[in-house]
Amino acid sequence: MKWQGRRESDNVEDRRGLSGGKVAIGGGVIGIIILLLNIFGGETGQAVGSALEQMQGGQPTQTEAAAPLSKEDKEMGSFVKVTLADTEDIWGKIFAEHGMTYKRPKLVLFRGAVNTACGGASSASGPFYCPADQIVYMDLGFFEELKTKFGAKGGDFAIAYVIAHEIGHHIQTLLGTSEKMRRDQQGKSQAEANKLSVALELQADFYAGVWAHYNQENLDPDDIDEALSAANAVGDDAIQSKMQGRIVPDSFTHGSSEQRMYWFKKGYKTGDIKEGTTFEEI
Structure with missing residues (x-):
């Protein structure tokens, strides 16, 4: 992506140089379990914090002192800030076109573990909103x-x-989609509740595609392929096959590789937020 020299968001808080704090879970077997449950964390951060603290018995530990940020770390931080700025500009314009005001979210960079309003979480939970x-x-x-x-x-x-996917969850929060989904999950079987979770995650992928549609002037030729490769890699079927050797569709919470790529591509091709009809089509 063409990002050097462009506007950086001031809504990024970089905690990578900090030490201490509550470590929910490190890596190892438990980390892999959490990764399976929550890659990426999506809009399930509250569940992540709860599960991690239960596994650890609720006992806080301290992180080791963080290493100073390298030149590469600082460059990556700048890239994140430019990307977030692009989401601010694009979603601000889309919301304005629909008579709404876009509330800009914050993005926190961390290493190892982090405390949030949804509970403590570790790197094993993946990026989450x-x-x-x-x-x-x-x-x-x-x-x-x-x-x-x-x-x-x-x-x-x-x-x-x-x-862009995690910002998609912020869009769903602002529009009330997430709250409605949680209400609809009440009283449902686990399989039916999972389907609603899949619809939420696929819609976030769709919104990521919409963002890419409006950001085409800043994209390199291989960027969309990189996004699709990532979407393919984090499909529930791909992860289950790799990590447990079998696929259990009823346990999907984020969608298959095919679904995740399809909805990102649909958002990218249409650029129309009204086309994100995942709840009607799942």
């Missing part, structure tokens, strides 16, 4: 695992896609 504080939380180390463990292509636009 917390509706309680309307903040996106990201440990950029996740993207190395996305390549090495799940086979996604490299490239900066995979990161941009994930940011």
Whole structure:
């Protein structure tokens, strides 16, 4: 993505140079379990914090002192700020066209673990959006695992896609979609509740595609392929096949690889937020 020298958002809080804080869970087996439950964390941050604290027995530990930010770290932070600025500009314009005001969210960069209004979380939970504080939380180390463990292509636009997906959850919070989905889940079987969760996640992928549609002047030729590769890698079927050797569709919470790529592409091709009809089509 063409990002050097462009506007950076002032809504990014970089905590990567901080030490201390509550560690929900590190890596290892439990980290893999959480990764399976919540990749990316999507708009399920509250569940992440609860599950992590239960597994740890609610006992806080302290992180090791963080290393100073390298030149590469600082450059990546700038990229994140430019990407968030693009989402601010594009969604601000789309909301204005529909007679609404866009409330800009904050994005927090962290390493290892972080405290949120949705509870404590670790890197193992993947990037996620917390509706309680309307903040996106990201440990950029996740993207190395996305390549090495799940086979996604490299490239900066995979990161941009994930940011745009999490901002999609913010859009759903502002529009009341998330709250309605949670109400609709009440009294449903686990399989039916999961279908609603899938619809929410696929709509966030669709919104990421809409953002890319309006940001085409800043895209490189390979960017959309990078986004689709990431979407393919984090499909529930791809993750289940790789991590547990079998696929259980009723347990899907984010959608299959095919579904995630389809809805991102639909958003990218149409650029029309009214076409994000995932709840009607799942």
